[in-house]
Amino acid sequence: MTIIDAIKKGLKAAGVNEKYAVKVQKLFKIEKEDDIDTYIALFKDNILPDLENTSAIEKAKKDAIAEYEKNNGLKDGKPIKSAKKTKKTVKSEDDDEEDDDEDFEDLPASVVKLLKAQQKQISELTVSVSSVVSTVTTSTKQASARTLFADAKLPEKWFNRIDVNSETSVEDQIKELQEEYAEIRQSVIDDEVAGGGYKPNSYKPKERSEKEWLELMEDEENSNNGTASLGLDE
Structure with a gap:
């Protein structure tokens, strides 16, 4: 039985997804089967919760943005263009602002105002969720570092x-x-x-x-x- 197989067996016994076997092996530099259960317990109690939170937040972020855009007829924060309006010549990045205005042409001023407000909300939501993900990621790293630091005495x-x-x-x-x-x-x-x-x-x-x-x-x-x-x- 390889070390990875032994770790998978221990993870399964602890009720943890076996997909984390390689991560556990690299994190604790496990070379032999001694104390595998101890390392798995440390991983399950101190690191796994943060990993699961990070994945959940990332998924929630994508789902929230996708649902918002679906409900408001948007894609990447902009109104979905008709077939006619997609036939445009390629422009430089300096023309981006002009393109944004063209996206809203022929729309009432009140609708344009609403769509721009929605774009801003999506942008702010993305920044906010990204900040949370960054915080959780740092927390995960600190939990891992704390385990290694404790072993260093x-x-x-x-x-x-x-x-x-x-x-x-x-x-x-x-x-x-x-x-x-x-x-x-x-x-x-x-x-x-x-x-x-x-x-x-x-x-x-x-x-x-x-x-x-x-x-x-x-x-x-x-x-x-x-x-x-x-x-x-x-």
Whole structure:
């Protein structure tokens, strides 16, 4: 059984459409069957709802515009032309405004006003729905990034440094943060060694929580002499 087959089996058992198997595999970089159920649960609880909302909003957007245009005899926000009026020579983009006026020729002023108002409403509806879709898409990306960030064991407040809409992938951004985190921790230890605070291999520093390490790193960044204490005498 391939990894994709195993993921499909897990998705089916969890009541999730099997079409997401490839997405789950790529999202969590699954290479073996271990913990597949855990990854599927994370996907189902944190990512799937946003994906379904995005699809529903996109469909609602298209359906709303199509229904509005159907009810008002429009296509792409303009009145549907008769056969005679479709036989026009090709014009440059500079003539678009003139073409719009020709679309309404021979119509009463009150009807022209109504049609233009409808065009504006359709345009505003499109912008509004597009904004909602963009927000939901960002939310989906953040949920995915949150899962990867949690696995990286980085300081919680560093999550704000990740830009889910950046051209740099979330994975690469997290990798850079991990490297920075490791460098800061090593710098703290090196400074303490240089200051004679402890000797390598002769003393093992006590285990520290993420919060304690973060405080030490912040002390180092704000220090005037570039050194920070590990509190090894504690």
